[in-house]
Amino acid sequence: MDENTIIINGNRLTVQPDETILETARRNGIDIPTLCHLKGAIPTGACRICVVEVEKARSLMPACTTPSQPGMVVHTESPEVVVSRRMSLELLLASGNHNCAVRKSDTGSFTAFQLEVQKYDNTDDLCPVWGDCELQDLAYRYQVSGEAFESTAPRYPMETVNPFIVRDFSRCVLCGRCVQACNDIQVNNAISFGYRGSDAKIVAGGDRALKDSDCVFCGECIQACPVGALVEKDSRYVWRPWEARKIRTTCSYCGVGCQLTLHVRDNRVIRVTGTEDSPPNNGSLCVKGRFGYSFIHSPERLTSPQIKENGKFREASWDEALDLVARRFTEIRDAHGGDAMGVLTSARVTNEDNYLANKFTRAVLKTNNIDHCARL
Amino acid sequence: MTNTIADIEEADVILVTGSNTTENHPVISSVVKRAVTRRGAKLIVVDPRRIKLVDFADKWLRQNLGTDVAWLNGLMHVIIKEDLHDKSFVENRTEGFEELKAMVEKFTPEYVSEITGIPAKDIVEAARLYAGARAASILYCMGITQHVTGTDNVKCLASLAMLCGNLGNRGGGVNPLRGQNNVQGACDMGGLPNVFSGYQPVNDPGAISKMEKAWGVSGLSDKPGLTVTQMLPKAHTGEFKSMYIIGENPLVSDADLNHAEECFSHLDFLVVQDIFMTETAKMADVVLPSCCFAEKDGTFANTERRVQRVRKAVEPPGEVWEDWRITAEIATRMGFDMGYANAAAVFDEITRVTPSYGGITWDRIEKEGLHWPCPAADHPGTPILHTEAFPIGKGKFFPIDFLPPAETTDDEYPLYMTTGRVLYHYHTGSMTRKTDGLNERAPESFVEMSRADADKYGLADGDRVKVASRRGEIEVLLSVSDKAVDGTVFIPFHYAEAAANRLTNSALDPVSKIPELKVCAVRISKAA
Numbered sequence: 001m002d003e004n005t006i007i008i009n010g011n012r013l014t015v016q017p018d019e020t021i022l023e024t025a026r027r028n029g030i031d032i033p034t035l036c037h038l039k040g041a042i043p044t045g046a047c048r049i050c051v052v053e054v055e056k057a058r059s060l061m062p063a064c065t066t067p068s069q070p071g072m073v074v075h076t077e078s079p080e081v082v083v084s085r086r087m088s089l090e091l092l093l094a095s096g097n098h099n100c101a102v103r104k105s106d107t108g109s110f111t112a113f114q115l116e117v118q119k120y121d122n123t124d125d126l127c128p129v130w131g132d133c134e135l136q137d138l139a140y141r142y143q144v145s146g147e148a149f150e151s152t153a154p155r156y157p158m159e160t161v162n163p164f165i166v167r168d169f170s171r172c173v174l175c176g177r178c179v180q181a182c183n184d185i186q187v188n189n190a191i192s193f194g195y196r197g198s199d200a201k202i203v204a205g206g207d208r209a210l211k212d213s214d215c216v217f218c219g220e221c222i223q224a225c226p227v228g229a230l231v232e233k234d235s236r237y238v239w240r241p242w243e244a245r246k247i248r249t250t251c252s253y254c255g256v257g258c259q260l261t262l263h264v265r266d267n268r269v270i271r272v273t274g275t276e277d278s279p280p281n282n283g284s285l286c287v288k289g290r291f292g293y294s295f296i297h298s299p300e301r302l303t304s305p306q307i308k309e310n311g312k313f314r315e316a317s318w319d320e321a322l323d324l325v326a327r328r329f330t331e332i333r334d335a336h337g338g339d340a341m342g343v344l345t346s347a348r349v350t351n352e353d354n355y356l357a358n359k360f361t362r363a364v365l366k367t368n369n370i371d372h373c374a375r376l
Numbered sequence: 377m378t379n380t381i382a383d384i385e386e387a388d389v390i391l392v393t394g395s396n397t398t399e400n401h402p403v404i405s406s407v408v409k410r411a412v413t414r415r416g417a418k419l420i421v422v423d424p425r426r427i428k429l430v431d432f433a434d435k436w437l438r439q440n441l442g443t444d445v446a447w448l449n450g451l452m453h454v455i456i457k458e459d460l461h462d463k464s465f466v467e468n469r470t471e472g473f474e475e476l477k478a479m480v481e482k483f484t485p486e487y488v489s490e491i492t493g494i495p496a497k498d499i500v501e502a503a504r505l506y507a508g509a510r511a512a513s514i515l516y517c518m519g520i521t522q523h524v525t526g527t528d529n530v531k532c533l534a535s536l537a538m539l540c541g542n543l544g545n546r547g548g549g550v551n552p553l554r555g556q557n558n559v560q561g562a563c564d565m566g567g568l569p570n571v572f573s574g575y576q577p578v579n580d581p582g583a584i585s586k587m588e589k590a591w592g593v594s595g596l597s598d599k600p601g602l603t604v605t606q607m608l609p610k611a612h613t614g615e616f617k618s619m620y621i622i623g624e625n626p627l628v629s630d631a632d633l634n635h636a637e638e639c640f641s642h643l644d645f646l647v648v649q650d651i652f653m654t655e656t657a658k659m660a661d662v663v664l665p666s667c668c669f670a671e672k673d674g675t676f677a678n679t680e681r682r683v684q685r686v687r688k689a690v691e692p693p694g695e696v697w698e699d700w701r702i703t704a705e706i707a708t709r710m711g712f713d714m715g716y717a718n719a720a721a722v723f724d725e726i727t728r729v730t731p732s733y734g735g736i737t738w739d740r741i742e743k744e745g746l747h748w749p750c751p752a753a754d755h756p757g758t759p760i761l762h763t764e765a766f767p768i769g770k771g772k773f774f775p776i777d778f779l780p781p782a783e784t785t786d787d788e789y790p791l792y793m794t795t796g797r798v799l800y801h802y803h804t805g806s807m808t809r810k811t812d813g814l815n816e817r818a819p820e821s822f823v824e825m826s827r828a829d830a831d832k833y834g835l836a837d838g839d840r841v842k843v844a845s846r847r848g849e850i851e852v853l854l855s856v857s858d859k860a861v862d863g864t865v866f867i868p869f870h871y872a873e874a875a876a877n878r879l880t881n882s883a884l885d886p887v888s889k890i891p892e893l894k895v896c897a898v899r900i901s902k903a904a
């Protein structure tokens with residue numbers, strides 16, 4: 001047998017140094033489901049969804065932390081694996097308000113459960129991340145209803161007291177991805193695991209509200225959360241994945257140039273997420289890029305050209321305004337020369353906008369008096 | 377930046393100075409923090425405030441405001457004296473080493489300590505740490521450039537990097553963090569008085585005839601133009617008649633606002649093009665409404681010279697046009713036809729006349745941006761600059777002596793004041809202050825002061841105070857903070873209603889014409 005290979009689901013695959021079973025599989029297009037695994041962070045093996053059967057091993061092994069060792073024979077969807085995954089999923093679904101209707105909908109207990117959840121959520125809408133939830137996807141994939149165990153009532157009330165993030169503890173599956181996102185990726189060290197056993201909770205500082213902690217509202221934790229436990233406050237129940245158009249663009253604030261995705265519905269930006277797997281930010285954003293988009297639809301936006309008359313602005317058509325500007329610029333250039341005129345272009349607008357400002361100044365005004373506020 | 381953002385994670389030592397990275401470039405600060413916590417890189421922070429990054433630093437050097445040349449010369453003094461410099465790099469890639477050596481000779485740690493207030497021992501240790509690295513990255517921002525000695529400061533940083541062979545290598549470099557999303561692009565595109573796009577000098581006959589041909593004009597001026605800080609005084613004296621301001625709000629961001637306001641009011645004709653009725657727009661004769669980034673197609677160049685796509689996501693409100701379309705339409709109505717079908721057509725022209733963008737197309741950057749220079753269609757872009765040689769051949773060391781800041785404290789104005797941004801707002805606030813959540817986190821302006829200073833002046837956290845400089849006065853809330861050090865206060869400049877720039881000094885760096893926004897003298901008293 002080859003020195004450097006393992007067999008997964010009957011396929012002989014070459015192993016790279018220091019690779020886990022999960023990495024070998026994914027590199028070769030074999031899908032092993034995960035829940036607590038977060039790209040770029042150190043695997044914890046906490047959720048046990050990624051367990052696989054390794055021949056000759058005594059128990060199932062988590063693929064995310066088990067190194068691929070030459071000679072291993074691995075099965076990723078064997079009956080034993082599926083039983084284990086279904087059990088893990090049943091437990092997770094029973095642990096909170098997972099009201100996404102995977103359940104058999106004809107029993108009284110379902111209705112009672114929904115009513116309880118609606119009371120906690122303070123809405124009759126279904127879970128805010130319906131259709132965008134890794135737990136829901138897995139429940140569907142493994143046909144798990146969440147009724148094998150009695151649902152446990154939420155232990156902690158929802159936290160809504162900051163402007164950006166809703167922390168819904170009833171839907172938290174304690175996977176720890178948010179903690180890794182905050183500590184390993186953004187290194188803000190604002191949240192951690194608190195309390196033990198069935199009291200376990202993700203806490204900020206000594207279990208304070210996020211707004212009173214070291215949290216800087218980068219929202220990395222929201223993007224990392226596989227379920228509906230962390231959701232953008234303004235997008236909650238407004239954004240639904242099947243209604244939103246996604247457009248990738250570049251952040252318009254600082255010079256990092258983070259790649260982000262604008263989620264649009266009815267000609268409005270209703271949510272912003274970081275674009276994963278792309279430099280320079282690989283999905284990370286800061287509070288401005290992620291939450292600072294209301295200015296786009298601000299009622300204070302200028303919507304028509306304005307001309308000042310006797311110290312007061314009045315609305316004007318483009319034709320009138322442009323003709324006036326062109327006429328005055330021509331008069332001043334012809335009377336005083338282009339060097340009596342200046343243009344300030346902008347570090348905020350696009351290259352295309354800047355290039356034409358440069359061309360206009362030099363070719364039309366015939367001066368080189370152009371600058372922008374890079375110095376400020 | 378000479379290197380990329382991702383490349384910072386390759387450094388063994390990172391020197392951050394004049395950049396409050398966690399608030400101004402948060403995503404880059406995460407890269408720095410990861411390098412420290414996950415890869416064991418050593419961090420040196422040189423900053424007058426106890427910024428958040430200090431928590432992650434091996435060394436924090438707290439310099440007096442405006443003394444950067446002194447500590448930089450001090451580091452170089454120690455490195456040369458202890459023979460820690462990269463001799464082969466200095467030999468093969470640079471010139472002027474002897475002159476530099478002679479200049480830094482007198483900057484002994486003790487002398488530097490007297491000027492900067494940094495303990496001599498820390499100068500020595502920081503020098504050893506930086507010079508001992510396999511690769512050391514320097515990150516800096518406006519805290520270095522917004523001084524009368526800003527150009528000197530930057531040259532000293534470059535000398536330090538060259539001295540230790542930290543240019544053209546992975547994990548090294550001298551990396552200015554650009555404050556605004558497209559500062560890099562505005563410079564690349566010729567938004568400067570002395571160069572066409574791609575930094576082709578306006579007084580180079582070759583460049584002029586090339587552009588005249590490309591644009592179909594004759595008689596382009598070969599006289600370098602004026603910078604914004606030179607335009608304003610000309611407006612004041614009446615020599616300047618008109619200005620066309622696109623997407624800038626100098627009436628909050630400029631130094632010595634009271635004076636700037638007066639200058640604008642002397643213009644015959646002011647046109648402002650913006651998305652909001654900004655403080656500057658209010659002074660205009662004509663205001664032209666433009667699209668914001670979510671309403672248009674185009675490109676931005678980020679701080680690592682990466683050209684990336686901007687895409688239209690929503691229709692603009694009302695009768696609003698893209699900036700380039702407005703400019704083109706004015707030109708056309710002035711008899712110079714500038715008909716472009718769309719932004720892509722403008723980009724095509726850019727690549728034809730701008731060598732460093734020559735090989736970039738929108739198709740190539742559909743998924744991932746490219747770093748210029750990218751001169752040809754098959755060129756992969758240039759993530760790290762100067763790997764083989766500098767554009768001018770050898771890198772030149774500039775021997776630079778220390779000069780004190782333009783304004784110093786006295787009995788009447790006993791405190792130093794510096795300015796900057798906070799995490800939750802951006803520049804003049806015209807965008808971020810439209811988001812309720814950001815306002816809730818950072819609702820109003822404040823002056824940050826140390827506990828000892830507050831006690832000294834009989835002030836308490838939350839007091840309303842008057843801050844006065846030799847040029848103006850504002851009223852703000854007092855915030856007693858452990859970020860501040862004794863003798864120096866900090867005010868963010870986002871807030872038009874209590875604009876920090878009513879106080880700042882407009883004294884200019886003689887070369888870059890950047891005003892000394894980072895140092896002035898003030899006095900603080902309880903508001904009546």
Ligand code: SF4
Nearest residue numbers: 182215216218219221
């Ligand atoms: S928003 Fe950012 S800082 Fe706050 S808890 Fe989430 S990851 Fe941490």
Ligand code: SF4
Nearest residue numbers: 172173175176178225
């Ligand atoms: S909040 Fe989300 S990411 Fe954090 S532990 Fe709970 S489920 Fe996981």
Ligand code: SF4
Nearest residue numbers: 251253254258286289
């Ligand atoms: S998300 Fe934040 S760090 Fe990224 S570009 Fe925007 S402002 Fe800068």
